[in-house]
Amino acid sequence: MPSDLPLPVLPALTHGPSEFDATKARKQSTMVLRRFFRHRLAVAGLAVFVLIVAFGFLGPLLWTVAVDDTSSRAYVPPSPAHPLGTSQTGNDMLAQLIRGTRLSVQIALVVAVGSTVVGVVLGALAGYLRGFVDGVISRFTDLMLIIPQIAVAAILVRALDGSWYMVAFILAAFGWMQVARITRGETLALAQRDFIEAARAAGAGTRWIIFRHLVPNMIGSITVNATLAVATAVLSETALSFIGLGVQSPDTSLGLIISENYSQITLRPWLFWGPFVVIVLLSLAVNFIGDGLRDAFDPRQTKVRA
Amino acid sequence: MLRYTVRRLLISAPILLVGSLLAFFMVAAAGNPAAEMRGRPGVTETQVKALESSMGLDQPIIVRYWNWLIDFLGGDWGQSIALGQAKVDVFDSTMRALWITARLVVGAEVLAIVLGVAVGVLAAVKQYSIFDHLATSSAFLMFSMPVFCVAVILKSYGIQFNNVLESLGMDRWLSTVSPATGGFQGDFGEQVFKYTGTYLLPTLTLALVSFAAYSRFQRASMLETLHSDYVRTARAKGISQRRVIFRHAFRNAMIPVATLFSLNSASLLSGAIVTEFVFGWRGMGHLLVQSVRSFDPYMLMGWLMVTATLVVLFNLAADVLYGILDPRIRLA
Numbered sequence: 001m002p003s004d005l006p007l008p009v010l011p012a013l014t015h016g017p018s019e020f021d022a023t024k025a026r027k028q029s030t031m032v033l034r035r036f037f038r039h040r041l042a043v044a045g046l047a048v049f050v051l052i053v054a055f056g057f058l059g060p061l062l063w064t065v066a067v068d069d070t071s072s073r074a075y076v077p078p079s080p081a082h083p084l085g086t087s088q089t090g091n092d093m094l095a096q097l098i099r100g101t102r103l104s105v106q107i108a109l110v111v112a113v114g115s116t117v118v119g120v121v122l123g124a125l126a127g128y129l130r131g132f133v134d135g136v137i138s139r140f141t142d143l144m145l146i147i148p149q150i151a152v153a154a155i156l157v158r159a160l161d162g163s164w165y166m167v168a169f170i171l172a173a174f175g176w177m178q179v180a181r182i183t184r185g186e187t188l189a190l191a192q193r194d195f196i197e198a199a200r201a202a203g204a205g206t207r208w209i210i211f212r213h214l215v216p217n218m219i220g221s222i223t224v225n226a227t228l229a230v231a232t233a234v235l236s237e238t239a240l241s242f243i244g245l246g247v248q249s250p251d252t253s254l255g256l257i258i259s260e261n262y263s264q265i266t267l268r269p270w271l272f273w274g275p276f277v278v279i280v281l282l283s284l285a286v287n288f289i290g291d292g293l294r295d296a297f298d299p300r301q302t303k304v305r306a
Numbered sequence: 307m308l309r310y311t312v313r314r315l316l317i318s319a320p321i322l323l324v325g326s327l328l329a330f331f332m333v334a335a336a337g338n339p340a341a342e343m344r345g346r347p348g349v350t351e352t353q354v355k356a357l358e359s360s361m362g363l364d365q366p367i368i369v370r371y372w373n374w375l376i377d378f379l380g381g382d383w384g385q386s387i388a389l390g391q392a393k394v395d396v397f398d399s400t401m402r403a404l405w406i407t408a409r410l411v412v413g414a415e416v417l418a419i420v421l422g423v424a425v426g427v428l429a430a431v432k433q434y435s436i437f438d439h440l441a442t443s444s445a446f447l448m449f450s451m452p453v454f455c456v457a458v459i460l461k462s463y464g465i466q467f468n469n470v471l472e473s474l475g476m477d478r479w480l481s482t483v484s485p486a487t488g489g490f491q492g493d494f495g496e497q498v499f500k501y502t503g504t505y506l507l508p509t510l511t512l513a514l515v516s517f518a519a520y521s522r523f524q525r526a527s528m529l530e531t532l533h534s535d536y537v538r539t540a541r542a543k544g545i546s547q548r549r550v551i552f553r554h555a556f557r558n559a560m561i562p563v564a565t566l567f568s569l570n571s572a573s574l575l576s577g578a579i580v581t582e583f584v585f586g587w588r589g590m591g592h593l594l595v596q597s598v599r600s601f602d603p604y605m606l607m608g609w610l611m612v613t614a615t616l617v618v619l620f621n622l623a624a625d626v627l628y629g630i631l632d633p634r635i636r637l638a
Contacts, residue, residue, distance in 0.1 A: 143325050146614040150576040152332070154598045155606065159336030235452050239576060242454045243583050243595055258455065262584075265462045276455050283450035 032220075035296035042292020048285040052278060056102030065092040067099045068250060075268060084274050087260065096252055097274050103247060104237060104254040105282070107168040111233035114172030116226040119179025120218075124210045126180070127187025138184070141177045149174045149236065154245035162248030171236055179225055186218050220297030227290035231283045238279055254279050311626060318618045322611070326378075329610045330371045330603075337601040338363055339387055361387050374607065384604035388597070396608040399593065404612060407578050407589035413505060414512035415574065421513070422520025423563065429521065430528035430559075431551055441521060448518035453577040457511045457584035464507045479503040481585075508585045512577050516570060523566045528559040561631045568624030571617055 036042055065082075070090040078085045084093035126137035149171070156170045190196065191214070199213050215222070238255030240246030247253040249260075254275045261271035340358040343349050358364045362373075377384060383396035429438040448456075464480040471479055481504045492500070531537060532555050540554045541547075579591030586592075590609065597605040 139321065143321055143328070145572075146321065146325055146617045147329065147610060148572050148575050148613055148617070150579060151594055151610060151613065154594065155333060155336050158598050158601070231450070236576075238452050239454060239580050242452070243580060243591075245595065245598055255452070255454075258458070262454075262458045265458060266465065272458065279452055279455065280447070280450050283452075284446065287446065287450055 032293075032296045036292050039292035039295055041288045042295075045285040045288030045292065048281055049289060052101060052282050052285065053105055055278075056098060056105050059098035059101070060095075063094055063098060065095045067091060067095045067252070069095070075264075077268070078270055085268065085270055087271070093257075093271060093274065096257055097254075097278065100252045100254045100257045100275060101278050101282075103164045103251065104234060104279070107164055107171070107237045107247075107253070108230045108233040108282075108286075110165070110168035111171045111175060111237070112226050112229040114168070115176040115229055115233075116179055116222060118172070119176035120183050120215065120222055121210075122176070123180035123183025123185075124187045124214050124218075125206075127184040128191050128206065128210060128214065130188075134184075137180070141180050144174065145177050147174075150240060153236070153240055154243070157240070157245055162246060162251070164247055164251065164253070167237060167240065167246050171233060171240075175229070175233070175236070179222075179229070182221060182225060183218065186221060187214055190214055190217055220293075224290055224294045224297060227286060227293055231286040231290070234279065234283050234286070307626065307629060310629070311622065314622050314625070318622070322614060322618065325614055326375065326607070326611060327371060329614075330374065330607060331367065333603045333606045333610075334367050334370070338603055339601055342601060374604070378607075378611070383608045386597075386602050386605045388600035388602040388605070396604050399605065400608040400612050403588065403590045403593040406587060407582065407591070410505070410508050410512065410581070410587065410589065411574055411578050414509045415516060415570075417509060417513040418516035418520055419563075419567070422517045423524045423560070425517075426521040426524025427528050427551070427556060427559070429525045430532060433529065438525075441525070445518040445522050448514055449522075451515070452580075453511065453515050454580040454584060456514055457508070457581050460507050460511050461584055480507055508581050508587065511581045511584075512574070515577055516574060519566060519570060520563060523563055524559065527562040528555060531555040531559045558632075561628065564624055564627040564631055567627070568621045571620035575613060575616075 069092065072082065072086045072090045072092065074086060074088050074090050076082050076086040076090075082092050082094065084097060086092055087096065122137050122141070126134040152174050153167070153170050157167055160166050160170070196209060196213055199209050204212075234254075237246055237253060238258070241253045241255030242259040244259060247256050249256065257275040258272060258279075261268075261275075265272040338358075338361070340354055340361060340363055343357060344351075344354050355364070362370065365373075374384065381397070383400070385393045385395055386399065387393065425441050429441040432438055468478040468480055471477065477499075479499065479502075481500075532551075537550060537555050540550045545554070575590070578589065579594060581587075582589045582591035583595065590613070593605070594609055596602070597609060
């Protein structure tokens, strides 16, 4: 380029406020939260979920009747002393419901977190490393998918014990396959992108790339799937406890309460409808939260304007 | 298509084999009837040992697996060794249970697909209408309902309905306890009466839950096709609304539903388990609960192998169906 030509005139770099400074950079989390809170059903779901969690965890502070107090008569109808009546063994149903809610929520959350972590790690490893590792993990996933979770869980709960953490552990150990498949698919696509190659060229190891590059880029689908996993876990755990192969008495869960009392549905409907309402609300709320999160993370398919 | 099916079946065989090994180890580790005896009062260790050797439980686990596998492949699935019960043949009891469950599940699934697809299409065609909102909210509600709650509620309404019938001087119609073994007797009308009474509530329970998933899926997929370019082209050419919906959109919108059909098979099974539990059917659910309670290893293995094979077949069926419905997908 000839050097005697005049240099193009560049706008002077001004110091001080410009129009760009007025708009602050928005983090992804801020935008997601903002969109989430515009989703009315999702916010309602969140409110209900918080209420149910508060009911289960803070309930014992307000309602101090002991769960295992069987001093009352059997099947007392609802009264100020027992707002939800008593069970066949004379336990206060409100105290049982609080305890059952707490355990069901606790199990569902542990299962959701546990299965998500296992699924994401295995899926990302398979999708990123490909080849032999992918083959082993994918075949293992196929293998786990062919055996029904409820059967394996029933066998293992019976063999080990029906404490809440054992039920949660077993359900998580046999519930990560869907997440692993989704994560693997997304990782396969992401791993082709330039920023991953750049990270690898810069000498980043597998662990660094998975946890610092891949996972943050998949956080949307991971969160949504984890939320929906809570709903699934609530239904699996209650079903398992309902057929008597989940949480065992003297401890209790929403499914076990229904199992013990459903024969009374016509005679003493409150024994059934109490836990029923909590399960349905819990699972509805979590599904709505999941829907809201999906719309918030992926505005392209949103029904709510962001 | 045939080559693909055969190859998929060949790939499934080793998965099932490894699955059987893991399942056998899990079942054996879980416990056995002889070990159950150990805790009971008045039972000596020699008695337990004798029981173990009579059941073949004293051999190393690999040997036991090998023996079981050879017998299993040869068609001898072993015998139930549950305590305090007559020794029954595993193959016979599993197949009997499977037959009972199949009649329940197939009816429910057909009902659910037909209803779900119809409601989904209608909701998509009349998007944001009252019908759509109603369908959406009821599907959401059914989604969040545990199957056992639906079963319990339907059962209680069934009992009340029967009481009403009885007070009107008629026979009780809906059966809410375990169905009579053997076929239905009587003339044709009587048979229909008994048949529908026996199947209505459990089938409805299972169908309602699957229906929610199918209608949502069908609605979403129908909306997508209705907004696609080729449907707009068809409309622009002046093809009637009815023809556009059924000939152009509907056929393609069915494709994703085929995937749901396979994904649903496992949840359908667990749904059947709790439904049977509530209605007292002696199908696969009953068999599982019984065998788990009594640590009956061969029965459990039979159960697991049957269900695992079914899941494999369902997945294969869905993939093949996918290829038939969507000519763009070449199964190779």
